[in-house]
Amino acid sequence: MHKIINKKNIPQILDVKIEKLSNLGFGIAKVDGYVIFVSGSCPEDFVKIRLTKKNKNFANAEIVEVIKPSPYRVEPFCKMQKVCGACQLQFINYPKQLEFKRDIVKDTMRSIFGSEIEVKEVVPSPKVTEYRHKLQYPVSETKESKRIVAGYYKQNSHELVNIKHCPIQPEFCNEIIEFIRIASKECNVSGYVEKEHKGLLRHVVIRTSAYSRKNLVILVINSKSVPEEIKELANGIFNEFENVSGVEINFNDKKTNLILGDNTKLLEGVDFVEEKLCDKIFKIGAKTFFQVNPYCANNIFEYIKKYISSNFVSPTILDAYAGISAFGICLSDIASEVTTVEEVPESVSLAKNILKENRIKNIEAYCADAGVFFEELVHKGKQFDITVLDPPRKGCTEESLNYALKLTKKAIIYVSCNPATLARDLKYLKENGGKITSVQPFDMFPHTYHIENVAIIEL
Numbered sequence: 067m068h069k070i071i072n073k074k075n076i077p078q079i080l081d082v083k084i085e086k087l088s089n090l091g092f093g094i095a096k097v098d099g100y101v102i103f104v105s106g107s108c109p110e111d112f113v114k115i116r117l118t119k120k121n122k123n124f125a126n127a128e129i130v131e132v133i134k135p136s137p138y139r140v141e142p143f144c145k146m147q148k149v150c151g152a153c154q155l156q157f158i159n160y161p162k163q164l165e166f167k168r169d170i171v172k173d174t175m176r177s178i179f180g181s182e183i184e185v186k187e188v189v190p191s192p193k194v195t196e197y198r199h200k201l202q203y204p205v206s207e208t209k210e211s212k213r214i215v216a217g218y219y220k221q222n223s224h225e226l227v228n229i230k231h232c233p234i235q236p237e238f239c240n241e242i243i244e245f246i247r248i249a250s251k252e253c254n255v256s257g258y259v260e261k262e263h264k265g266l267l268r269h270v271v272i273r274t275s276a277y278s279r280k281n282l283v284i285l286v287i288n289s290k291s292v293p294e295e296i297k298e299l300a301n302g303i304f305n306e307f308e309n310v311s312g313v314e315i316n317f318n319d320k321k322t323n324l325i326l327g328d329n330t331k332l333l334e335g336v337d338f339v340e341e342k343l344c345d346k347i348f349k350i351g352a353k354t355f356f357q358v359n360p361y362c363a364n365n366i367f368e369y370i371k372k373y374i375s376s377n378f379v380s381p382t383i384l385d386a387y388a389g390i391s392a393f394g395i396c397l398s399d400i401a402s403e404v405t406t407v408e409e410v411p412e413s414v415s416l417a418k419n420i421l422k423e424n425r426i427k428n429i430e431a432y433c434a435d436a437g438v439f440f441e442e443l444v445h446k447g448k449q450f451d452i453t454v455l456d457p458p459r460k461g462c463t464e465e466s467l468n469y470a471l472k473l474t475k476k477a478i479i480y481v482s483c484n485p486a487t488l489a490r491d492l493k494y495l496k497e498n499g500g501k502i503t504s505v506q507p508f509d510m511f512p513h514t515y516h517i518e519n520v521a522i523i524e525l
């Protein structure tokens with residue numbers, strides 16, 4: 067048995083071998099059973115590390131020297147990889163990233179179910195660069211020269227890294243951002259300084275379509291009204307780029323980490339881009355949830371469609387946490403009737419427009435809290451053959467899961483971007499009569515520790 071060493075007597079600097087990756091992408095080393103999370107390390111690295119924080123049961127550490135690199139290390143293709151916190155795993159070769167991510171899902175499932183659940187091999191992303199079709203750059207300005215900087219925060223910090231070229235987003239987004247940096251200065255648009263809650267431009271959000279190659283640009287400003295200089299900037303962006311479908315202003319003058327405020331105003335062009343999934347056209351607005359990697363999303367949608375069409379004939383389907391009803395719309399061809407529920411009104415009204423434009427007649431889209439809506443349906447005695455659950459990272463409440471079980475006759479398909487909450491919710495579904503038949507990971511976010519999963523629970 068391992069002796070748990072006392073955190074007080076563990077040396078500050080030590081040599082360790084990295085065993086595997088944690089669910090947050092840190093390398094894990096163990097010293098006499100004491101767990102150390104080493105940032106920027108890869109399984110099979112032999113490294114000299116410095117402890118940066120000691121806790122009772124684990125410590126955090128950074129690499130002082132790579133003594134013997136793991137055979138899975140590669141040169142990151144982005145020069146900013148070490149400073150920018152976005153692509154934690156870019157220094158690991160892609161096939162190994164997929165293996166390690168599968169291990170993360172397997173470990174999470176094993177901690178709850180033992181070896182009972184088979185986690186399939188990860189379906190790779192069809193594109194591993196320029197795949198990210200939603201960009202959200204915080205903006206600020208330099209102290210002395212007041213130059214506009216825009217990029218990502220360093221990992222676990224609010225220190226902004228000015229990113230001129232990000233290879234995981236479409237190249238033209240980099241060009242639009244560079245134009246905004248230069249044009250802001252010319253239009254006297256100041257960058258937001260978080261500490262002082264001063265300055266105008268605080269974020270640039272770009273929604274990009276893989277289908278039409280158009281971009282919707284949203285300038286998030288620290289103001290309640292539209293100053294002239296922002297109008298000038300918006301007009302400059304719209305006139306400069308043919309592939310910008312519209313420029314909007316979002317008002318966010320609160321001291322908050324939330325990127326978008328409640329109100330958005332269209333200044334130029336139209337307030338959407340059109341995306342295509344499963345041969346259907348979707349309109350995506352500033353606040354619309356849409357999968358950030360449309361190439362991988364298409365694989366997920368086709369996987370679910372194939373499962374349903376090979377097992378059921380014209381089923382009734384409930385699509386919950388539906389966003390713009392993307393699952394419902396893609397599945398409408400093989401369903402007799404689809405009901406979707408989503409709490410953001412803007413997404414539901416976009417869904418209704420998409421239904422009209424795609425002439426889809428067998429879907430009803432509702433705007434409500436999923437739990438409240440489920441309860442109403444249960445009281446009405448309504449049931450569906452299939453329920454698709456695609457909640458946010460925090461997963462579902464037990465109450466919602468309980469209602470979902472009551473509402474579903476044949477199968478629940480649970481789509482999740484968080485293995486931990488997925489495992490927790492699968493446990494509840496299993497304990498209450500569900501049979502978990504498969505967990506299929508998809509690599510929606512190459513080079514990051516994030517992983518999307520589709521679990522099928524038959525009833």
Ligand SMILES: C[S@@+](CC[C@H](N)C(=O)[O-])C[C@H]1O[C@@H](n2cnc3c(N)ncnc32)[C@H](O)[C@@H]1O
Nearest residue numbers: 355387388389392408409410435436456457458
């Ligand atoms: C992960 S997204 C999935 C969206 C959609 N299924 C798709 O693939 O495009 C989760 C969605 O759930 C919505 N949501 C979050 N909490 C909700 C709740 N309590 N009731 C209804 N919808 C909710 C969010 O607004 C978001 O659109």
